[in-house]
Structure formats: structure tokens, C-alpha cells
Amino acid sequence: MQLSETIKLSPTREQRSLVNATMSEYIRTVNSLVSIAVNGTSIASYTTSNVEADLPSALINQCIRDARSIVKKHYKYCHKAVLKNRSLAKRGSAIRTKAPSLPILKKPCCYVNNQNYRIRDNRIEFPVMVGGRSKRISVPIRLTDRQKALFSDAKFGTMRIVTKSHSLVAQIVYEAAEPILKSEGNVMGIDLGIKCPAVSYCSDGNVKFYGNGRKNKYMRRHYAYLRKKLQSAKKIKAVRRINDKEQRIMHDIDHKLSHDIVQTAVAHDIKVIKLEQLANIRSATRQSRKNNHSLHTWSFYRLAQLIEYKAKLAGITVEYVNPAYTSQTCPVCGRIHHANDRLYTCKCGFRTHRDLLGAWNICNSTEYVGNRHTA
Ligand SMILES: [Zn+2]
Structure with missing residues (x-):
């Protein structure tokens, strides 16, 4: 490569x-x-x-x-x-x-x-x-x-x-020499989202949360506000400059996230990382006007690409699974229902953080949709 x-x-x-x-x-x-x-x-x-x-x-x-x-x-x-x-x-x-x-x-x-x-x-x-x-x-x-x-x-x-x-x-x-992909090891599921930029669940039970969704959101809103102000003042060059700056910051964040994720994967002897297919990622997210959907789709895509690339260098395969019901299925009894708020509680008594549930189900999912995203 x-x-x-x-x-x-x-x-x-x-x-x-x-x-x-x-x-x-x-x-x-x-x-x-x-x-x-x-x-x-x-x-x-x-x-x-x-x-x-x-x-x-x-x-x-x-x-x-x-x-x-x-x-x-x-x-x-x-x-x-x-x-x-x-x-x-x-x-x-x-x-x-x-x-x-x-x-x-x-x-x-x-x-x-x-x-x-x-x-x-x-x-x-x-x-x-x-x-x-x-x-x-x-x-x-x-x-x-x-x-x-x-x-x-x-x-x-x-x-x-x-x-x-x-x-x-x-x-x-x-x-660079093509890395030899690992044939044995654990599986890791990663759920990408807005509030929690990424959550990983390893088949050895390890759970990790990455990034700071709230901080990212504030940053984006701050830049959107600056952009609007400069645009109405017709300062086109300044608009371009802050656009570039925001892009650079987002890129750095994605690099850090993907690096941390792959580091965790290496530490837990992972051979396969599973991600949701990105076309309708976490479609359960209620769409508010504050959440610009296409922008998010794009940043998920970029983050997934970085994860894929860094994983490959570490000899880890990335696979994409069907995102349907990953945030609604109980991993213990298989019932499907929505999470109330950030906590997911099932009739069988199982309860967990909602974003962790997604990563867990992605890790267990066998509904492969190829090893390429189609966003
Ligand atoms: Zn259950």
C-alpha cells in the first residue's frame, strides 16, 4: 500500500x-x-x-x-x-x-x-x-x-x-509492505455517533468511550456562528479561512479518534473491527435542526476511512454490518425495543448505556454488508 x-x-x-x-x-x-x-x-x-x-x-x-x-x-x-x-x-x-x-x-x-x-x-x-x-x-x-x-x-x-x-x-x-492480516484474535464492534463520537466493545468484554461529542458540537456551532457573521459582513476571505480552520480541527479530531480506537484494538488482540454500514448510520438519531444530517454522514465516512486505513496497517480487518436494530436489540434475550433516553432497559432485566449497546450488537452482528462502505 x-x-x-x-x-x-x-x-x-x-x-x-x-x-x-x-x-x-x-x-x-x-x-x-x-x-x-x-x-x-x-x-x-x-x-x-x-x-x-x-x-x-x-x-x-x-x-x-x-x-x-x-x-x-x-x-x-x-x-x-x-x-x-x-x-x-x-x-x-x-x-x-x-x-x-x-x-x-x-x-x-x-x-x-x-x-x-x-x-x-x-x-x-x-x-x-x-x-x-x-x-x-x-x-x-x-x-x-x-x-x-x-x-x-x-x-x-x-x-x-x-x-x-x-x-x-x-x-x-x-x-509499504502489505501487512499480513491476523487470522486469530478477538472481535471489536464500534458505534459511531454524535453525542459519543465512538464507543468500542471487544469480545473480551472491554468497553471504551472516545472523544467528546459535546465539545465538538459547541465548536461546530461556534464556527457556524462566526461564518454567518462574516458572511453577512461579506468578508469572503475570512469565511474561507475559518472554514479551513474548522476542517483542520475536525481532521485532527478524527485522526486522534481513529488512532485511539486502533490502539485499543491492538491492545486487546483484535483481528476484526466491525463498523455499521454508513448510509444510514444510527438512523434512530432524531433529526433536529441543530443536527445537520449530511454533514454528520460525511464526518462518519471520513472517520470510518481513517479507522480502516490505520487498522489495515496493524493487520486488522474492517468489516461492515447492517445497522438495523443495533441500538434496539437486547443482547441477552433478543427483544427489540427503543431505548428510553441514554439508558437501555430490557424486560429481562438487562440494562446498559445506549451507545454501548450499539457497539455490543455491532460486535455480535453477523449481518455483513461487505467490507466497503456505500455512503
Ligand atoms: Zn432482554
């Missing part, structure tokens, strides 16, 4: 200015190739000899590849917009989708393919232009022990150099 790793570069002042110049020239070249292509000249058979750029030829080749893929994607989106407008017109709607604008790279970056960079002895080597000629520079890096072990026998892919909070970093794609 393909993974990526970020390495911080510690260039000398001179190296830093060389890399900065390379990154600027790189995006300038890609942007100019894209504009040539969309203005009617095909770049399909372009080689380094067709491109004027103050870059090593390996990087010019990469620019051509990048430009081609940007153009291809752009045409695909344009085509989608045309189809959408056609169907809108058919339905008699006066609304039209705007044609997508041409993507322009703004953030300085550059890509170097695996044949043109090399990592060794806490240094990374790649070509830049020095006085009009291509020259390899060797930039000091700091690798953690984990990264050293990781890279010792990895097959590298493309490297991307970007600036992140004022430092240069290299994002390196590598092929």
Missing part, C-alpha cells in the same frame, strides 16, 4: 534560496504549460526541448506530467458542468452551474520523481539550478528512528517539496 511521510529539511541559507527559486520556477512552468494547453496547443507530445524553464530537465519533465494531469482533470470538470447544465435545462430550471475556472498553482512547490532524489546518511539529494546549470544539492534532514527503519528498505515514489509554516518539508510517497 502507498503511504506518505513528511520530512523536515534543514537547508543552509544558500540552499534555501535555491530551493525557493526552483519551487517558484516550477509552478510558473506548470501554469504556463496549462495555459498553452487550454488555449488550443496540445502539450501531449511535449518534451523538455519544447519548454523554456530555468529548471533541471528531470523537473521539466515532471512539470509536463503535472500540467497534463491538471488539464485532464480540468476538462473532466468542464464536461461535468456541461452535463449538469444540460440536465438543469431539461428540467426547465433557470439555474446554471458556472464553468469551473482554470486551476492555477499559487503555493510554491516542486515534484521530483524517484529517480532524481536520494536519501542517505541524514541528507537528501536532488537537483536544482545553480547559475543556469543543473546541480545536485545535498540538504541535511532529521529523520526519526521510525523513519530510518521505514526508509531502510522502502520503495520510493514521487517527492514533493513545499513550505509548511515557514520551513521546507519533503513529502515522500513510498510503497
